[in-house]
Amino acid sequence: MAISSSLPALAGAVVVVASLAAPISSAPEARPAIDLTDGPEGFIPPRLHPEGAELETRELASGVYALVSTKPGADNSGFVIGENGVLVIDSHINGAMAAKIQTAITTITDKPILYLVNTNYHGDHTFGNHAFPAATLIVAHHETARKMADLEHEKQFILATINNDTSVVADARLRLPDIQFDRHLSLDLGGRTVEIYNFGPGNTVGDTVVYEPESRVAWTGNLVVGEGTIPLLLEGRAARYAHTLARFAETLSVATIIPGHGRPTTGAILGRYMGYLGDLVHRVGAAVGAGHDLDRTLAETTLAEHYLPPADVPAGSPPARFRKFLIGFHRLNVLQTYRDFTVPEDRH
Numbered sequence: 001m002a003i004s005s006s007l008p009a010l011a012g013a014v015v016v017v018a019s020l021a022a023p024i025s026s027a028p029e030a031r032p033a034i035d036l037t038d039g040p041e042g043f044i045p046p047r048l049h050p051e052g053a054e055l056e057t058r059e060l061a062s063g064v065y066a067l068v069s070t071k072p073g074a075d076n077s078g079f080v081i082g083e084n085g086v087l088v089i090d091s092h093i094n095g096a097m098a099a100k101i102q103t104a105i106t107t108i109t110d111k112p113i114l115y116l117v118n119t120n121y122h123g124d125h126t127f128g129n130h131a132f133p134a135a136t137l138i139v140a141h142h143e144t145a146r147k148m149a150d151l152e153h154e155k156q157f158i159l160a161t162i163n164n165d166t167s168v169v170a171d172a173r174l175r176l177p178d179i180q181f182d183r184h185l186s187l188d189l190g191g192r193t194v195e196i197y198n199f200g201p202g203n204t205v206g207d208t209v210v211y212e213p214e215s216r217v218a219w220t221g222n223l224v225v226g227e228g229t230i231p232l233l234l235e236g237r238a239a240r241y242a243h244t245l246a247r248f249a250e251t252l253s254v255a256t257i258i259p260g261h262g263r264p265t266t267g268a269i270l271g272r273y274m275g276y277l278g279d280l281v282h283r284v285g286a287a288v289g290a291g292h293d294l295d296r297t298l299a300e301t302t303l304a305e306h307y308l309p310p311a312d313v314p315a316g317s318p319p320a321r322f323r324k325f326l327i328g329f330h331r332l333n334v335l336q337t338y339r340d341f342t343v344p345e346d347r348h
């Protein structure tokens with residue numbers, strides 16, 4: 001489908017992105033993920049601590065299941081069952097959570113877990129790999145596989161998201177992918193094929209979408225993090241992220257999205273994300289063009305109210321906390337996009 005016909009309101013935003021694509025997309029890869037303890041004032045790292053998180057099994061279609069965390073922030077997962085066996089999406093943050101995934105599966109089927117797909121390299125999606133059966137084949141994008149290899153770096157990186165509680169990741173052991181892919185891979189489960197895609201860089205370079213075509217369910221990892229959210233530019237590059245989402249929307253007609261974090265949503269969120277990113281690039285680009293420094297750009301490029309829960313909610317309530325998170329995410333995105341425009345060595 002053409003973006004311009006299905007999402008007419010976004011046509012302007014997409015044009016803005018396209019006009020900025022050349023210098024930015026020439027970079028071979030995104031910059032390293034920003035240190036989560038080094039974000040702008042107001043940025044709150046994602047809360048990934050699994051304590052108290054249960055994985056709620058939701059049947060989306062025959063043989064297609066979401067595992068949705070009962071604790072906001074902690075990772076979601078899921079699985080698809082074919083005649084020959086099971087495919088799992090993400091292994092969670094440690095062996096204990098990986099065991100919860102496998103327990104949920106065994107209450108539904110006794111078929112073997114043939115494949116485990118990691119949607120990105122971060123520890124909350126990969127540190128449970130080692131707890132899956134030896135016969136399970138781990139599948140990941142080649143950039144995800146490359147970044148996963150630095151286990152110690154990731155164990156440090158993730159501490160800011162788990163209250164510096166090293167016990168959460170104490171059992172992490174390296175288990176690298178058996179199968180790597182570049183753009184697309186089809187995995188046959190027997191009578192059912194699951195499609196694996198990389199549409200380009202997003203939250204990470206190797207962001208992977210797992211798609212079950214019959215039910216039109218997509219698992220999106222960190223590329224799309226759930227109902228009511230905005231993207232998080234962990235590795236910068238708003239314009240490339242928007243192109244990636246456009247490719248996603250052009251390629252698949254998604255009904256349901258099970259995000260790596262947050263509440264399940266629909267394919268319509270892709271329009272919200274692209275609109276947000278187009279607007280971000282446009283506004284930060286204008287601020288840089290006007291000679292504004294970073295502090296002024298952060299102060300003046302506020303997040304539009306239509307991306308936020310209402311302001312008049314009780315302090316400390318879940319919507320109020322979500323609002324603070326989104327405002328913090330946006331400030332990090334402004335910082336990263338400002339760097340895209342102003343740090344020459346980041347461009348190539």
Ligand SMILES: [Zn+2]
Pocket residue numbers: 075122124125221222260261
């Ligand atoms: Zn994640």
